[in-house]
Amino acid sequence: MTVKQNEFQTEKQVFSEHIQKAGLRHTAQRDLILEIFLRTEDHVSSEDLYRLVHKEDSSVGHTTVYRTLKLLTDAGLAREVRFGDGKSYYEPHYNLEHHDHMICTGCGKVVEFFSAEIENLQDSIAAEYGFKLTHHSMRILGLCGDCQKRERELNGAASGAQPRIRVKSVYS
Amino acid sequence: MTVKQNEFQTEKQVFSEHIQKAGLRHTAQRDLILEIFLRTEDHVSSEDLYRLVHKEDSSVGHTTVYRTLKLLTDAGLAREVRFGDGKSYYEPHYNLEHHDHMICTGCGKVVEFFSAEIENLQDSIAAEYGFKLTHHSMRILGLCGDCQKRERELNGAASGAQPRIRVKSVYS
DNA sequence: TTGATTGCAAAGCATTTGCATGCTA
DNA sequence: TAGCATGCAAATGCTTTGCAATCAA
Numbered sequence: 001m002t003v004k005q006n007e008f009q010t011e012k013q014v015f016s017e018h019i020q021k022a023g024l025r026h027t028a029q030r031d032l033i034l035e036i037f038l039r040t041e042d043h044v045s046s047e048d049l050y051r052l053v054h055k056e057d058s059s060v061g062h063t064t065v066y067r068t069l070k071l072l073t074d075a076g077l078a079r080e081v082r083f084g085d086g087k088s089y090y091e092p093h094y095n096l097e098h099h100d101h102m103i104c105t106g107c108g109k110v111v112e113f114f115s116a117e118i119e120n121l122q123d124s125i126a127a128e129y130g131f132k133l134t135h136h137s138m139r140i141l142g143l144c145g146d147c148q149k150r151e152r153e154l155n156g157a158a159s160g161a162q163p164r165i166r167v168k169s170v171y172s
Numbered sequence: 173m174t175v176k177q178n179e180f181q182t183e184k185q186v187f188s189e190h191i192q193k194a195g196l197r198h199t200a201q202r203d204l205i206l207e208i209f210l211r212t213e214d215h216v217s218s219e220d221l222y223r224l225v226h227k228e229d230s231s232v233g234h235t236t237v238y239r240t241l242k243l244l245t246d247a248g249l250a251r252e253v254r255f256g257d258g259k260s261y262y263e264p265h266y267n268l269e270h271h272d273h274m275i276c277t278g279c280g281k282v283v284e285f286f287s288a289e290i291e292n293l294q295d296s297i298a299a300e301y302g303f304k305l306t307h308h309s310m311r312i313l314g315l316c317g318d319c320q321k322r323e324r325e326l327n328g329a330a331s332g333a334q335p336r337i338r339v340k341s342v343y344s
Numbered sequence: 345t346t347g348a349t350t351g352c353a354a355a356g357c358a359t360t361t362g363c364a365t366g367c368t369a
Numbered sequence: 370t371a372g373c374a375t376g377c378a379a380a381t382g383c384t385t386t387g388c389a390a391t392c393a394a
Binding site for chain 4 (some may be wrong): 025026027045046047062063066067086087088
């Protein structure tokens with residue numbers, strides 16, 4: 001494969017350790033899937049990742065990608081997010097600052113953001129109810145600037161659903 | 173049917189108006205589904221609501237419940253929430269103060285809470301990115317007090333997944 | 345050698361859709 | 370009467386599972 005050997009050393013190590021601790025096995029498929037997953041930006045669905053992996057090694061099946069994404073999530077290397085379309089998306093998680101998502105209902109654009117104040121408030125709310133917070137997800141749905149503009153231009157014409165586009169994320 | 177006639181007058185009116193404005197039709201099924209939906213507490217899945225409705229009128233089909241829940245959402249009477257198990261849940265929305273959810277990953281208990289500070293922060297974040305916020309959802313996942321206790325008692329025994337129980341909500 | 349892992353195909357779910365029939369306006 | 374609504378059955382789309390073959394340790 002065409003993958004550089006010394007990228008993502010830490011993540012690979014975390015993965016190896018998780019595999020050993022859990023008594024699982026090291027396989028070429030898992031390596032490849034991890035490697036390609038770590039190179040993704042934004043949020044990949046299992047299907048997205050499957051296609052990427054399949055391009056490099058067409059012997060890897062859908063099922064393995066599904067199973068490996070769960071494994072990566074368990075290992076703390078991936079985070080599962082849902083945007084409300086019924087699918088699961090995954091994003092590399094390790095050593096990444098936690099963030100939340102704002103999604104445009106017009107074009108599907110996803111903006112990632114982080115707010116320390118909101119994080120703190122979530123902690124105190126959890127504490128208030130005696131919960132030990134493990135993680136959380138927050139989604140803000142709205143219309144992005146472009147879509148507001150487009151809506152003003154169409155003005156009144158039933159705009160219907162725009163094709164769902166996922167653009168490169170914007171970090172705050 | 174055994175439904176009291178003067179409950180939920182406002183909601184019924186909102187529904188009627190929505191139906192008229194959209195050029196749709198008034199049917200016995202829609203009335204019954206709305207009526208029963210408004211009497212639910214917590215969050216019902218389409219399946220849950222179907223069973224409740226079916227008990228009163230066994231001629232009502234699954235499909236109609238699905239379609240009516242979407243209609244109620246459009247009319248602003250229902251809110252769709254997802255807890256991450258792949259299903260959609262709905263809760264009566266009209267005239268209810270907005271709230272978010274905290275979910276116990278041990279027993280599935282759902283606590284509803286509201287934080288004005290978080291609401292405000294969400295507004296400013298949306299504004300910062302030029303979004304016109306329409307709605308949002310926030311889920312906090314963690315272990316509730318009881319499950320923490322149970323975990324401490326089992327202490328080390330692989331606890332596995334507890335049966336998923338949905339308890340009556342706690343309002344803040 | 346042992347048993348975890350894989351990929352295929354099939355099964356499971358929740359949800360949606362096609363279509364003939366029924367019913368509202 | 371026109372055409373929206375209904376309910377059934379079938380289709381869809383994502384995810385999971387059963388299983389025989391494969392492969393890591």
